[in-house]
Amino acid sequence: MPLDIDGGGQLEPIIELLGEAGALLLERLAQPRSIEKKGFRDLVTDADYCSEKLILSRIQQLHPDDAILSEEAGGALPRTGRCWIVDPLDGTTNYSHRHPLFSVSAALVDDLGPCAAVTHAPVLGTTWYALRDGGAWSIDPGGKIERLTLGSGTDLGECLLATGFSYQRKELDHGALEVFENLLREAREIRRGGSACLDLAFTAAGIFQGFWEFHLAPHDVAAGALLVREAGGIVTDAEGRQDWLHGGSIVAASAQLHPRLLEVVTPAMPPRDDSDD
Secondary structure (H helix, E strand, C coil), X not given: CCCECCCCCECHHHXXXXXXXXXXXXXXXXXXXXXXXXXXXXXXXXXXXXXHHHXXXXXXXXXXXXXXXXXXXXXXXXXXXXEEEEEEEECHHHHHCCCCCCEEEEEEEECCEEEEEEEEECCCCEEEEEECCXXXXXECCCCCEEECCCCCCCCHHHCEXXXXXXXXXXXXXXXXXXXXXXXXXXXXXXXXXXXXXXXXXXXXXXXXXXXXXXXXXXXXXXXXXXXXHHCXXXXXXXXXXXXXXXXXXXXXXXXXXXXXXXXXXXXXXXXXXXXXX
C-alpha cells in the first residue's frame, strides 16, 4: 500500500480528507438545500460549496506551496510546478435528486502529469487511490485494500461500457448518439452513471471495460485517469492523443480494447468548445 507522493509527503491525509468531505455530503443529502443553475442542466448546490471549502482549506494547510484548481472556486493550472485538481462533488444532478452515484475527487498534477489521485464514493463507502508508478488501489467500507488490475478482454460482446453526455448536449449534433448506438449494438451493455470520476474509478476496478466521453474539464478526469493508467489501462483523448487532461474528451480502457473504442469514437469527435467545461 504505497502512500508516498513523489517529493510531496503522504497521500493518506488526502484519503482521510475526502472521506470527511464524503461524510459531510452524506449528512446534507437528506436536508433541504439550495440549488443554483450554472446552465439549463448544470447545477451547483450548497453542498458543493461546503465540500469544496473543507477540501481547499485542508489542502492549503497540508501543501501551502501547491496551486489548486477546483470546479467551483476556479483557478488555473500553472505552467510549471504542482497543482491539486479538485472536484468537491461530481454528480451534482444525481446528488440533488438523492441518486446514490456521486463522488468527490482530488488529483495532484506536476510537470509530468498526474502523480497522485483519490476518488471517494460516499454512499458506496469505497475509496480508490493511485500514485504514479505505484499502482492503483481500492479501500472497501470495511477497510480492506486491494490492488486494481484491468482485464485484457477485447470482445465487445462481453464488455460493459460507460459514457456520459455534456450538459449542453451540443455533441449530440456531431455523432455522439451514433457512437452510443454503434457501441450499444456491439457491447454487452452501456451505462450512463452521471459521474465521470466514478465511471473512471469503476473502469480502473474492472467493473467497466471502457469509458468515453466528450466535453469534460480537468476536474472530471484528472484523478480517474491516473487510476486507470496505474491499473494497467490506456487513457487518451478521443483522437488517440495525450491531450485528455485539457482536450475535453477521454477514452479509457484496457490496452487491448482501447484501439477498438477509438475506431468508433474518433470519427464523432466534436468541435472543441471550452464553454462546455
